Amino acid sequence: MKKDIRICGFGGQGVILAGFIIGKAASVFENYHAVQSQSYGPEARGGAARSEVIISDEKIGYPRPVGVDCLVAMSQESFDTYRDDIRDDAVIIVDPDLVKKHEIGRKLYKVHALKIAEELGNKIVTNIVMVGAFTSIYGLLKPEAVKESVIDSVPKRFTELNVKAFERGLEAGKNALKEL
Amino acid sequence: MKYIRDPKRIREVLGKKVQFILGDIACVYGGLLAGVSFFGGYPITPASEVAEGMARRLPRVGGVYIQMEDEIGSIAAVIGAAWGGAKSMTATSGPGFSLMMENYGFAVMTETPCVIVNVQRTGPSTGQPTLGAQGDMMQVRWGTHGDLEALAFAPSTVQECMDFTIEAFNLSEKYRNPACVMTDGEVGHLRERVVIPDEENLKIIDRRPATIDKKDFIPFTNSQTIKNCKVPDFPTFGTGYRTYVTGLTHNEKGFPATDKQPDHERLVRRITEKISDDADKLVMVEEMNLDDADIAFVTYGATARPAESAMEMARKNGMKVGLLRLKLVWPFPNKLITKLAKQVDKIIVPEMNLGQIVHPVTEFACKHCEVVSAPKIGGEMHLPMELYKYLEGK
Numbered sequence: 001m002k003k004d005i006r007i008c009g010f011g012g013q014g015v016i017l018a019g020f021i022i023g024k025a026a027s028v029f030e031n032y033h034a035v036q037s038q039s040y041g042p043e044a045r046g047g048a049a050r051s052e053v054i055i056s057d058e059k060i061g062y063p064r065p066v067g068v069d070c071l072v073a074m075s076q077e078s079f080d081t082y083r084d085d086i087r088d089d090a091v092i093i094v095d096p097d098l099v100k101k102h103e104i105g106r107k108l109y110k111v112h113a114l115k116i117a118e119e120l121g122n123k124i125v126t127n128i129v130m131v132g133a134f135t136s137i138y139g140l141l142k143p144e145a146v147k148e149s150v151i152d153s154v155p156k157r158f159t160e161l162n163v164k165a166f167e168r169g170l171e172a173g174k175n176a177l178k179e180l
Numbered sequence: 181m182k183y184i185r186d187p188k189r190i191r192e193v194l195g196k197k198v199q200f201i202l203g204d205i206a207c208v209y210g211g212l213l214a215g216v217s218f219f220g221g222y223p224i225t226p227a228s229e230v231a232e233g234m235a236r237r238l239p240r241v242g243g244v245y246i247q248m249e250d251e252i253g254s255i256a257a258v259i260g261a262a263w264g265g266a267k268s269m270t271a272t273s274g275p276g277f278s279l280m281m282e283n284y285g286f287a288v289m290t291e292t293p294c295v296i297v298n299v300q301r302t303g304p305s306t307g308q309p310t311l312g313a314q315g316d317m318m319q320v321r322w323g324t325h326g327d328l329e330a331l332a333f334a335p336s337t338v339q340e341c342m343d344f345t346i347e348a349f350n351l352s353e354k355y356r357n358p359a360c361v362m363t364d365g366e367v368g369h370l371r372e373r374v375v376i377p378d379e380e381n382l383k384i385i386d387r388r389p390a391t392i393d394k395k396d397f398i399p400f401t402n403s404q405t406i407k408n409c410k411v412p413d414f415p416t417f418g419t420g421y422r423t424y425v426t427g428l429t430h431n432e433k434g435f436p437a438t439d440k441q442p443d444h445e446r447l448v449r450r451i452t453e454k455i456s457d458d459a460d461k462l463v464m465v466e467e468m469n470l471d472d473a474d475i476a477f478v479t480y481g482a483t484a485r486p487a488e489s490a491m492e493m494a495r496k497n498g499m500k501v502g503l504l505r506l507k508l509v510w511p512f513p514n515k516l517i518t519k520l521a522k523q524v525d526k527i528i529v530p531e532m533n534l535g536q537i538v539h540p541v542t543e544f545a546c547k548h549c550e551v552v553s554a555p556k557i558g559g560e561m562h563l564p565m566e567l568y569k570y571l572e573g574k
Contacts, residue, residue, distance in 0.1 A: 020371060024200035027373040034200070036371040039310070061489035062564050063370055 002056040003140060004065030007130070008082055009074030009098070011047045014127035017153065018072070019051030021131050025141050025149035026055045035063040048078055055140060070138050072130055073099050074113070093137055093176075095130070109137050109176040116168045125165035128154075132169020137177055143170055183217035183242050183266065187379045193240045197376050203341040203368040204271075207297045207361060208233035209376065210345025211269050214384060216295075217243035218268035220257035222250055222276060225309040226365040227299035230271035251276035255283040255296065262292045263425065265416040267349055267386075271297035273365075275306055277316055278323070284358055285324030286427045291356040291400070291412060291451060293387055295348045298360055299368035300532075302559050311559025312365025314481055314532040318539075320360050321510050327448050329455035330510035331359035333464075334481035338372035344507070350385040351462070355455050356411050362509065364532065366482040366561055387414045390421045399423035400447065401432040410454035455511060463516060464508035469495065473502030475571055476524045478517065478541050480506040482561050483530045489564035494571050501571055512540045521545035528570050530554035530562050 005022065009015040016038045023036035038051045052065050068086040072093045073079035079099045086092070092108035097115060102108060113129035128150060135146045147166055154162045190212050201209075207230050211219070219238055221231035235245045244261075248254040254270045261268040272280060277298045287294055298320070302313040314334075316323070321330045331351045333344035344361050352359035390397055390413040392404045399421070403409040415421030424434035429444045431437040438444075455462075466484075469491060470476060477487040484505045494501040504520055506513065517540075521527060527545055529538040535553040542551045554570050556562045 020200070023371055028198050028200050034373070036200075037366075037369065060485075061492065062486040062561070063366070064561070066563070066565075 002054065002058070002060075003069045004067060005053045005055065005070045005072070005134075005138075006050060006065060006068045006082060007053075007072040007074070008048070008050040008078035010077065011049045013049070013074050014124070015049050015074060016051045018127040018131050019053045021128075021146065021149045021153050022134065022141070023053045023055070024153060025146040026053070028152075029145035029148045030141060032057060033060050035060050037063060048075075048081065050078065050082070070134070072134055074126070074130065075099065076101060091138055093130070093134060095126070107180055109133070109173070109180060111169070111172045111176055113169065113172070116172060117165060120161060120164055120168065122161060125162055128162050128165040129169035129172065132166040132171075133173035133176065136170045136173030185215040186241065189241050191376070191379075193237050194376055198373060199376070200371055200373055201338065202229055203335070203338045203363055203370050203372075204229035204299060205233045206338045206341035206374050207271065207345045207363070208237060209374070210342040211295065211349070212237060212241060213342070213376070213382060214267060214346045214349035215386075216267045216269050216349070218258065218261035218266040219243070219245045220248050220254035220261070220268070220270045221245060222248050222254045222270075222272065224251070224273045224276045226301055226312070226368050227271045227273045227276070227297065229368070230297055230299070251279040252283055255280045255287070255294070258294045259283060259287050259290070259292045262294045263417050265418075267293070267353070269295035269297065269349075271299065273299050273301045274303045274313070274316055277319065281319070281324045285326060285328065287358040288324070288328045288451065289326075289427045290425050292358065293352040293356050294358050295345065295352055296358060296360045297345065298362050300362060300364040302557065308559045310365065312368070312482060312532060312561065313557065313559065314362075314364055314483065314536070315557075317362060317509060317531070317533065317536045320362055327452055329357065329452045331355065331357055331455065332508070332510040333359070333361050334506060334509050335361065335363050335367055336481055336484045336505065338367065338370055339374045340507070341367060342374055342376075346382070346384070350383065353385045353387040354411070356387060356414065357451070357455060362481065364482050365559070389413060390415045390419070394420055394422070397421050398432050399434045400430060402450070410450050410457065459511040460515065462508060462511055463513045464506075465513060465516065466505040466507060468503040468505070470502035470504060470520065470523075472500050473524055474500045475526045475528065476501070476520055477503040477528050477530060477567070478506070478520070478537075479503070479530050480509050480537065483532055486562045486564045487530050487567055490567035490571065493564060493568050499571060506537070509537060512544075514540075514544045517541055517544040518548065521548035524549055526550045526552060528552045528554050528567070530556070530567055530570075532556055532561060
C-alpha cells in the first residue's frame with residue numbers, strides 16, 4: 001500500500017500544516033512510513049501552496065508523488081492547477097465555497113470547511129476542519145491518531161479550538177460520504 | 181562560562197523520542213546531541229531552518245547562537261569558538277558555501293574542528309533558492325585552494341541528517357578538520373520520522389586535549405600523548421598552552437615558516453595524511469542487492485531515493501540491479517569502487533548536477549566496467565522512471 005496525497009490552496013491557509021499533521025499521524029501515531037514535502041511561493045500570504053504526503057507500509061524511496069490518490073483543494077487556482085494531475089480513481093475533496101467551479105464531471109466530496117471554521121469563531125482552523133474531513137472520507141488513518149497529531153502540532157492555547165475543528169471536520173466528512 | 185554538555189537538558193529541549201520533522205531541523209538535533217555550544221549563523225534558503233532551529237534551542241542548553249553579518253563571518257566566528265573549546269557549527273547553502281571557501285581552507289590549515297551543514301541548492305551563483313541540487317560535491321573537495329582532505333557526508337533521509345551531523349562532529353573532533361554535511365534542498369525540506377537515540381547508544385567523540393607539561397608542548401606536530409597519531413593534541417585557548425594560529429605555512433610551533441619547501445611539505449603531508457591514512461577505515465556505505473548485480477547504481481544523498489525505487493522496479497522485472505550508496509562521499513571509497521567495477525558490467529551514477537562524483541567513480545572503475553553519468557539539474561530529483569531507462573540502456 002502506498003498512497004500519494006496532495007493538499008493545495010493558497011499561502012496562509014495552512015496547507016503545509018495540514019500535510020504535516022497527516023504525515024505525523026501516519027508515522028508517529030500509527031506505524032506507517034510517511035514523508036511530507038511542500039512547495040510554496042515567496043509570499044507569506046497568497047500565492048499557490050501545496051503540501052504532499054506519501055503514506056506507505058513499506059520504506060519510501062522517491063519522496064515525491066508520481067500520481068495523486070487523494071486531492072484536497074482549498075482554492076480555485078490550485079484546484080484548476082492540479083485537478084487533472086491525479087489518478088483515475090483518485091478521491092477529490094473540495095471546499096465548494098473556496099472552489100466554486102468544481103463541476104468537472106467527476107464525483108467529488110464537498111466539505112464546507114471555511115464555513116464550519118467561521119462558525120467556530122476563527123477561519124484560521126479551516127485547514128484542521130479539512131484534515132478531519134480527509135480522515136473520515138479517505139479512511140486510511142485512525143481518527144484517534146490524527147486527533148493526537150493535531151493536538152501535538154498546534155499551540156497549546158489553541159488545542160480546544162483545533163480539536164473542535166477536527167471533530168466538526170470528521171462529522172462533515174461523514175456527511176459528505178453519505179451525500180455521494 | 182564553560183559549556184558542559186547536559187544530556188538531560190538537551191533531551192528536554194529536543195522533546196519526544198519519536199518525531200516527524202524537517203531534515204534541516206534534524207541537523208539541529210544532531211548538533212545539539214553532539215554537544216554543539218556555538219552556532220555562527222547567516223540564514224539562506226533552503227538552510228534557514230537550521231539557523232532558526234538553533235537560535236530557538238541552543239541558548240536553552242547553555243550554548244551561544246550568533247547571527248553574523250554574512251557567511252564568511254559565520255565560519256570565522258565558528259573557527260574562533262572552536263579554539264575557545266566549543267564544538268561549533270554553521271549551516272548554509274551554495275552561495276554561502278562559496279563565500280565560506282577561504283575560511284574553510286583556514287580551518288583545514290589551522291586544524292580546527294568544526295561542522296558545516298550545506299543544504300545544497302542549484303547554482304552557479306544564486307541559482308534556484310528554494311530547490312535542491314548536489315552541485316557542491318566537488319567544491320567541498322577542491323573548492324578551497326591548496327591540498328586538503330575533505331570529510332563530507334551525504335544524508336538520504338531525515339534520520340541521517342541527524343545521525344550524520346553527530347558523525348560529522350565526531351570525525352571533525354577526531355581529525356581536527358572541518359567536516360561537512362552535504363545535504364540538499366530535497367532532503368533538508370523533507371519531513372520524516374526520526375528516532376532520537378538514547379544517551380547510552382550515542383557515540384560522542386571529543387577532541388583530545390593537550391595534557392603534556394606546558395613547557396614541552398608543541399602545537400602542530402604528531403600527538404604528544406598517543407603514539408603514531410598525526411593529529412596534534414588540542415591547546416584550547418585560555419588553558420595556558422602557548423600556541424600561534426595562522427593560515428600561513430607554519431612550523432611545529434605554529435609560527436610562520438613560509439620560504440622553505442620541507443616545512444610546507446611536512447605540514448601539509450601531515451594534515452592530509454592524518455585523514456588519508458585512515459581512508460579505508462572511514463568507508464561508510466550502504467550496499468543493496470549487490471551480490472548478484474550486473475548493473476549497479478553508485479549514488480548518494482537525495483538521489484539514492486529514486487535510484488532505489490528504480491532498482492526495485494528493475495528487480496521486479498528480473499533485472500539484476502544493485503545499489504551502492506555513499507554515506508560518506510569524501511574520503512572517497514576508492515577500493516570499494518574498484519571491487520564493484522570488477523564484479524558488474526556497468527555502473528550508473530545519478531546525481532543532481534551535470535556529473536561530479538561520476539569522475540572519481542570513473543577514475544577507480546573505468547579499467548573494469550562501463551561508467552555512465554545520469555545527470556539531472558533544475559531543482560528536481562530524478563523520477564524513478566528516468567533512472568529505469570538508464571538501466572534499459574536508453
